[in-house]
Amino acid sequence: MKRTKTSKAWMMEHVTDPYVQQAKAQGYRSRAAFKLIEIDERDRLLRTGMTVVDLGAAPGSWSQVVVQRIGGKGRVFALDLLPVEPIHGVAFLQGDFTDNDFAERFEASLEGAPVDLVLSDIAPNMSGVPTVDQARSIHLCELALDFAQRHLKPGGNMLVKVFQGEGFDELRAQMQAAFRSVQVRKPKASRDRSAEVYLLATGLK
Numbered sequence: 001m002k003r004t005k006t007s008k009a010w011m012m013e014h015v016t017d018p019y020v021q022q023a024k025a026q027g028y029r030s031r032a033a034f035k036l037i038e039i040d041e042r043d044r045l046l047r048t049g050m051t052v053v054d055l056g057a058a059p060g061s062w063s064q065v066v067v068q069r070i071g072g073k074g075r076v077f078a079l080d081l082l083p084v085e086p087i088h089g090v091a092f093l094q095g096d097f098t099d100n101d102f103a104e105r106f107e108a109s110l111e112g113a114p115v116d117l118v119l120s121d122i123a124p125n126m127s128g129v130p131t132v133d134q135a136r137s138i139h140l141c142e143l144a145l146d147f148a149q150r151h152l153k154p155g156g157n158m159l160v161k162v163f164q165g166e167g168f169d170e171l172r173a174q175m176q177a178a179f180r181s182v183q184v185r186k187p188k189a190s191r192d193r194s195a196e197v198y199l200l201a202t203g204l205k
Helices: 005-016 018-026 033-043 061-070 100-110 130-151 168-178
Strands: 051-055 075-080 090-094 115-120 152-163 179-185 196-204
Touching (some): 018 033, 033 061, 033 179, 051 061, 061 090, 090 100, 100 130, 115 130, 130 196
Antiparallel strands (some): 152 196
16 A cells, blocks of 8 residues: 555654654653653652552553652553553553443452552544544543542542543533642643643542
């Protein structure tokens, strides 16, 4: 199949992207690692000994960052429909986190430990239809919020990727009703042209 000009331009941008190069050099599975690193350095989300859940973890770069930053005493759970290559110190569960049977399996794995932080860098499979993709993105965020409300300890935190557009303000309002503070973060590793931002919710009520 012949590559289009658009795909060639994307490939050239990807190959020359400094974050892609840094990810390869530092052993991260994707450039997304630097989004979490920047937010953590600003907001001090990750601390030694925490229990952290990484929703939609594949390919695993966020889990890599988390396990490096919480030390050997913490626990990291990576959840995804897709398989994830093993990461030392990370417990991977494959399945749908909205499924009741899967939720029970996850809760059993916790062994009663309270969850300190829920991360979600999930993006929908893009259809190319902006209104459809936006609705899917917001829906995934709402599912992640529901998961966080069910599993986080009181005072726990959440970081979720969301695309600005229809439904964004309503999602933010839902999060503000559940948490003491909700802030918008746009890390440098998030491309300028992208509508993605991250909502950082702290202090589950």
